[in-house]
Amino acid sequence: MRKLIISRVLQAVPTLWVIATLTFFMTRYAPGGPFDSERAIPEEIKIKLQSHFGLDRPLFDQYLLYLKNLLQGDLGPSFKYPEWEVSELIATAFPVSLTLGLLSLLIALMVGIPAGMIAALRKNSWVDYLPMSLSMAGICLPTFVLGPLLIYALSTQLGMFPPLGWYGPADWVLPSLTLGLFYAAYIARLTRAGMLETLQQDYVRTARAKGAKSWRILTKHAARGGLLPVVTFLGPAFAGLITGSFVIESIFFIPGLGKFFVTAAFNRDYTMVLGTVLFYASLIILLNLLVDLLQAWLDPKARQEK
Amino acid sequence: MGQLTIRNLEVSFHTREGIIRAVDGIDLAIGPGEIVGLVGESGSGKSVTCNSVLQLLPCPPAQFGEGKIEWSSKDLLQLDEDKMRRIRGKEISMIFQDPMSCLNPFMTVLDQVAEPLIIHKICKPAEAKRKALEMLAKVGVHRVKEYPNSYPHEFSGGMRQRAMIAMALITQPALLLADEPTTALDVTVQAKVLSILRELCSELGVSVLFVSHDLGLVAELADRVVVMYRGKVVEQNDTASIFTHPKHPYVKALIACRPTLETSDDRLPTVEDFINPGKETEKSPADTSPPKTSSKSAKTLVEAKRLVVEFTTDEGSVRAVNDVSIKIPQGSTHGLVGESGSGKTSLGRSLLNLIRRQSGEILFNGIPVGHKGHPHEKQFRKSMQIIFQDPYASLNPRLTIEQALVEPMIVHNLGSSKRERIKRVIDLLEEVGLGEEHLARYPHEFSGGQRQRICVARALTTEPEFIVCDECVSAMDVSVQAQVLNLLKSLQASRGLTYLFISHDLGVVKFMSDQISVMQKGQIVESGSAENIYNDPQTKYTQQLINSIPAANRSKNFSFTHPSVSPGP
Numbered sequence: 001m002r003k004l005i006i007s008r009v010l011q012a013v014p015t016l017w018v019i020a021t022l023t024f025f026m027t028r029y030a031p032g033g034p035f036d037s038e039r040a041i042p043e044e045i046k047i048k049l050q051s052h053f054g055l056d057r058p059l060f061d062q063y064l065l066y067l068k069n070l071l072q073g074d075l076g077p078s079f080k081y082p083e084w085e086v087s088e089l090i091a092t093a094f095p096v097s098l099t100l101g102l103l104s105l106l107i108a109l110m111v112g113i114p115a116g117m118i119a120a121l122r123k124n125s126w127v128d129y130l131p132m133s134l135s136m137a138g139i140c141l142p143t144f145v146l147g148p149l150l151i152y153a154l155s156t157q158l159g160m161f162p163p164l165g166w167y168g169p170a171d172w173v174l175p176s177l178t179l180g181l182f183y184a185a186y187i188a189r190l191t192r193a194g195m196l197e198t199l200q201q202d203y204v205r206t207a208r209a210k211g212a213k214s215w216r217i218l219t220k221h222a223a224r225g226g227l228l229p230v231v232t233f234l235g236p237a238f239a240g241l242i243t244g245s246f247v248i249e250s251i252f253f254i255p256g257l258g259k260f261f262v263t264a265a266f267n268r269d270y271t272m273v274l275g276t277v278l279f280y281a282s283l284i285i286l287l288n289l290l291v292d293l294l295q296a297w298l299d300p301k302a303r304q305e306k
Numbered sequence: 307m308g309q310l311t312i313r314n315l316e317v318s319f320h321t322r323e324g325i326i327r328a329v330d331g332i333d334l335a336i337g338p339g340e341i342v343g344l345v346g347e348s349g350s351g352k353s354v355t356c357n358s359v360l361q362l363l364p365c366p367p368a369q370f371g372e373g374k375i376e377w378s379s380k381d382l383l384q385l386d387e388d389k390m391r392r393i394r395g396k397e398i399s400m401i402f403q404d405p406m407s408c409l410n411p412f413m414t415v416l417d418q419v420a421e422p423l424i425i426h427k428i429c430k431p432a433e434a435k436r437k438a439l440e441m442l443a444k445v446g447v448h449r450v451k452e453y454p455n456s457y458p459h460e461f462s463g464g465m466r467q468r469a470m471i472a473m474a475l476i477t478q479p480a481l482l483l484a485d486e487p488t489t490a491l492d493v494t495v496q497a498k499v500l501s502i503l504r505e506l507c508s509e510l511g512v513s514v515l516f517v518s519h520d521l522g523l524v525a526e527l528a529d530r531v532v533v534m535y536r537g538k539v540v541e542q543n544d545t546a547s548i549f550t551h552p553k554h555p556y557v558k559a560l561i562a563c564r565p566t567l568e569t570s571d572d573r574l575p576t577v578e579d580f581i582n583p584g585k586e587t588e589k590s591p592a593d594t595s596p597p598k599t600s601s602k603s604a605k606t607l608v609e610a611k612r613l614v615v616e617f618t619t620d621e622g623s624v625r626a627v628n629d630v631s632i633k634i635p636q637g638s639t640h641g642l643v644g645e646s647g648s649g650k651t652s653l654g655r656s657l658l659n660l661i662r663r664q665s666g667e668i669l670f671n672g673i674p675v676g677h678k679g680h681p682h683e684k685q686f687r688k689s690m691q692i693i694f695q696d697p698y699a700s701l702n703p704r705l706t707i708e709q710a711l712v713e714p715m716i717v718h719n720l721g722s723s724k725r726e727r728i729k730r731v732i733d734l735l736e737e738v739g740l741g742e743e744h745l746a747r748y749p750h751e752f753s754g755g756q757r758q759r760i761c762v763a764r765a766l767t768t769e770p771e772f773i774v775c776d777e778c779v780s781a782m783d784v785s786v787q788a789q790v791l792n793l794l795k796s797l798q799a800s801r802g803l804t805y806l807f808i809s810h811d812l813g814v815v816k817f818m819s820d821q822i823s824v825m826q827k828g829q830i831v832e833s834g835s836a837e838n839i840y841n842d843p844q845t846k847y848t849q850q851l852i853n854s855i856p857a858a859n860r861s862k863n864f865s866f867t868h869p870s871v872s873p874g875p
Contacts (some may be wrong), residue, residue: 202407209360209402210422210473211395224412300457301411 001296005289006160012285016278020070023277027270034079034268049129053079066274075278076271080264086275089260093244094279096166097256100175101242105178108187108237113230116191120199120226131188138185147178147251149239164253175252179245183237190233195226224298231298235291239284308378308480310336310359310399310515316371317354317363317845328354330537331373336481340515341507343528343545345521345560347783351537352517356485359515360400361390377481395422399474403486407468409458413467416442416454419473425478441472445502464495471503478510492645492810497854500526510684519783521560522859525549535558549858555580563788565817567840567852567860573792574817577785606669607636607804608657608690608772613666614650615656626652627663628828634821636771639798639805641819641836643812643851649828650808654774657806658690670772688718691765695777697757701749706733707760708745714767725823734763738793755786762793766801774806779814812829812851813859816840824848 033055035046050056054065069076075086115131140144151174155163161173172294198204199222207221244258257276264272296303317329329351336342340400346352357363361382375382379400382390393401399422402408420438423429429437435454442450445468449456458466467487474482487503488496504527507514518524524531525545532542540554552558559580615627626649634640642650655661657668659675668675675686694700701710711731712724721727722844732742738759749757756777765773775794777788791814797803807818815822816836823833824847832845835862843849852860 084864181553202402202404203410205362206402206408206470207410208362209394211391211393211425212421213391213425216425220413221410299412301459 001293004292004296008285008289008292012282015285017067019281020067020274020278021063021149023274024066024270025059027265027268027273028059030214030268032268034270036268042201053077063102075275078272079267080267080269080272087270088278089272090257090275093255093257093260094242096254097244097258098242099172099254100179100244100248100254101238103176104179104183104241105234105238107176108183111181111184112187113191113227114284115188117195117223117226119188119192120195121214121218123196128192132192135185135188138181139189141182142247143178143182143245144247144251146181147174147248148176150178151251164251166252166254171184171252175248175254179241179248183241186233186237187230190230191227194229195222198222198226228295228298231291231294234294236284239280239287243280243283307822308513309338309376310334310398310481310513311374312355312359313374313376314371315355315358315373315375317351317358318369318371319367320369321367327537328368329358331371332534332537334532334539334542335759336513336515339511339513341516341528341532343524343531344515344517344533345519345524346533347519347532347785350534352519352534353485355534356400356483356515356517359483360394360398361385362400363813365586366824370789395474395479396426396428396477397479398481398483399477399479400483401467401470401474401487403488404490405463405470408470409466411458414455414457415447415461415469416456418449418458419450419476422473422477428477438472441476442469444506445469445472446498446818447472448863462495462497463491467491467499468502471499471506473489475506475510475512479512482507482512482514483517484514486519487516488523489518489520493812493854494645494773494850496523503527520856520859521548522564522856525858526856527712529769533560535703559617560784564784564859565788565813566859566861567813567816567855569813569817572795574788576788576792604635604637606633607671608632608634608806609669610653610657611667611669613653613656613668614664615652615661616664617652625828627656629666630825630830630834632823632830634772634804634806636804637798637802638820639807641810641815641820641822642825643810643815643822644825645810647850650825650827651776652828653825654692654776654806654808658692658774659686660692684718688768689770690772691768691770692774692776693758693761693765693778695780697754697761698749700761701757701764705747706746706748710749710760711735711764711767713787714764718768720768731763731767735760737766737797738763739789753786754782755789758782758786758790759793762790762797766797770803772804772806774808776808777810780809780811787814794818812840812855824851 019101034042035049047056054062066076075090078084078086078089081089115135119128119131151163154160154174162171163174165171203219204217207217212221243261244256246258246262248254249256249258260272260276261280263269264276312334314331314333315329316327316331317324319328332355334342334344334349344352344355354363354368358370359382370383373383377393384589394753397728406874416435416438419442420431420434423434423437424431428434439451442448447461447465447468449461449465458469461469464686470487484503488499491499497704500523502856503514506512514527516524516528521531521533528545530542530544531548533540533548533556535556538756541548541552541557548557549561552561556577559575559577562575562580563577565574569625586735610630610632613627613630614625616623616625628649628654632640632653642653644650652661656663668772670686670689673682705713708728708731712727715721715727715730721730728745731745735741735744740756740759740763752760779790782790794805795818798805805818807815809815819836821833822836822839823830824839824845825831826847832839832843832848839848840852843852
């Protein structure tokens with residue numbers, strides 16, 4: 001177990017370096033720059049700005065300087081919000097996205113897993129067809145449709161929750177529901193498929209031959225194997241959830257991390273792009289490690305192999 | 307003590323292709339303490355019968371007809387799920403065929419063995435675990451005592467099956483249903499598991515329904531034998547009478563078509579011979595008469611010198627083949643026997659240069675066979691072919707038979723035109739007893755025996771001199787096995803083929819081979835003529851292998867001296 005963690009952390013270093021390098025050069029070679037805008041700024045100011053941020057130095061020198069700062073944990077200043085450091089921007093926005101992501105994940109799991117299990121247990125009955133059709137609809141329905149629908153129903157009509165903003169727990173409900181139900185749809189389908197597969201296994205028949213009740217068969221014998229595909233999906237899904245969603249943030253006016261991914265790229269905010277990409281990559285690496293640990297905990301065979 | 311009576315049981319499966327009557331009105335009774343063997347080939351309905359008793363068949367597609375399954379004055383077919391559940395694992399237990407897949411990989415073995423006691427609230431969990439440990443010790447699974455947290459994958463197949471037996475008998479049920487419990491095991495392991503089962507059941511006074519495809523194996527422990535064929539019981543009698551005076555032609559065939567260590571004919575009788583006597587059924591060239599060229603005068607076709615094959619795993623390297631030398635004369639069959647993991651398959655594949663050898667030399671017709679990428683590699687490939695164990699897995703499901711058989715000819719540039727190649731394919735198909743009408747079909751449209759014939763035909767497409775038959779009849783019913791073995795023999799006679807015949811079944815190897823080598827732990831421990839190996843085994847291991855074969859499979863005229871299980875009180 002410890003060996004796995006150490007080797008993963010060591011593997012992460014070259015991975016992050018490759019990502020940083022690729023992102024650095026790709027953004028630099030993309031047309032335009034951080035100080036190009038529709039209203040052209042005077043040439044001498046632009047030159048001054050560029051020299052202030054070190055953009056006038058040779059590209060490779062800039063790259064080495066960036067790596068050097070990165071090693072010291074310095075992501076540099078934002079080009080677009082000059083009074084902010086990139087790390088400060090991430091630090092303010094991330095807690096918002098983390099709250100939203102965790103709540104959504106909770107909803108997704110609490111809705112998706114039971115729905116998938118029931119559907120698998122009562123295959124080809126209405127408790128299978130109904131949640132599965134709903135989940136198909138959930139997958140097909142983009143969040144920018146589901147969001148406004150929920151706002152209309154629960155906020156405008158019933159007045160239960162505020163339609164937008166991010167001030168208190170009441171504001172958390174609608175966005176987490178929108179995002180959570182979308183993921184719940186995926187999880188329900190994965191759970192159903194995984195459980196169906198497991199319920200056909202010979203060892204489940206053995207459990208029946210022992211006289212186990214359906215509930216015991218489900219929880220003691222089938223759940224572990226059946227949920228393995230869900231666990232695999234959770235890693236990347238969770239990373240996506242807690243780094244924020246541009247669409248959800250735009251609909252509900254939430255000051256989360258998601259918008260930086262989009263605006264930074266548009267603005268050619270080089271340091272911000274690099275900062276968000278590296279932050280996201282580190283999260284993915286970390287969460288995949290967690291998923292592997294979780295899998296090892298669920299599956300004794302995987303435990304031994306690792 | 308319970309009495310199980312099955313009256314006129316009918317089970318059918320409703321599928322999209324139509325209704326399949328798997329069990330067609332059978333009657334069967336098992337008295338207290340009695341051991342009844344239920345014998346039949348795949349698809350005969352024996353497993354369905356067994357699973358019906360505990361109501362383990364998924365319904366639908368399964369449907370039950372008029373019949374009854376009576377157990378202590380209840381009809382099991384009429385019980386609701388909750389009442390049925392109370393009987394499962396408590397009054398009637400079951401063990402299954404494949405110990406690899408039938409134990410839960412996510413639960414410790416100890417927990418699984420203790421579980422029936424907890425489910426049926428016979429005792430508290432702590433007490434249940436203590437009893438499970440006792441039971442596991444009784445069946446010889448001692449590892450659990452040392453490592454209570456071990457999971458099934460840490461055990462060998464034989465140990466897992468012992469654990470299954472412990473699990474089934476821990477509640478002291480009145481009846482045990484054993485569905486092919488030793489089929490997936492090696493002979494020596496099978497013999498051990500069987501003796502444990504026999505002793506434990508007689509000690510606890512459990513009656514047993516022992517389901518198997520192997521009549522000889524059933525004779526080892528059953529008081530009475532019931533033979534099923536196509537969903538019907540064709541004969542039932544006490545074990546000795548079944549063997550000495552079989553009445554139904556199918557039962558006669560079952561006894562005759564399995565090669566024992568005494569079989570010395572060139573051709574095995576098949577089920578068809580008994581059921582449709584007088585009819586010429588073998589389409590293959592029947593002439594098996596030309597006397598074989600004496601192996602002494604023939605030149606050596608394949609020779610291996612000090613062959614070593616190693617596999618590296620996480621735990622280090624394993625020597626699958628450890629310093630093996632072997633000589634196979636042209637036109638003869640060299641049998642290779644051993645248990646799983648003994649290295650027989652690795653030896654066969656390394657002779658064909660399909661896996662890398664660490665050291666050693668292989669000579670084919672006196673020419674050294676190089677490593678992969680050797681200039682003569684293609685020539686060797688053409689002259690050496692292989693037939694695999696599982697004809698279901700070794701044919702590409704997306705290629706028609708024509709495509710599968712033409713491909714080797716294209717690879718080796720045989721035949722000048724497409725037409726010529728197809729003509730040769732048709733000739734080959736006819737040679738193995740199939741025909742032109744099968745060309746456009748896909749593998750799933752054939753039975754297991756037919757598929758293996760296709761694999762034989764495919765191996766013949768390149769006109770090879772040497773064929774490795776790697777457990778090529780192991781997955782088959784005895785009647786189909788007899789057909790394929792006859793085919794291989796007649797092809798050898800007509801084409802002068804040389805075989806390396808790999809099998810774990812000593813009887814089959816003996817029937818096929820001129821020379822036999824016994825492998826154990828990567829080495830050949832004994833080698834000699836087929837007769838000598840059997841009549842005068844030199845090593846303890848070979849003796850053990852021979853003694854592990856059920857007596858009825860060793861010889862047709864065996865005597866029933868095995869410790870018969872006395873009926874319970």
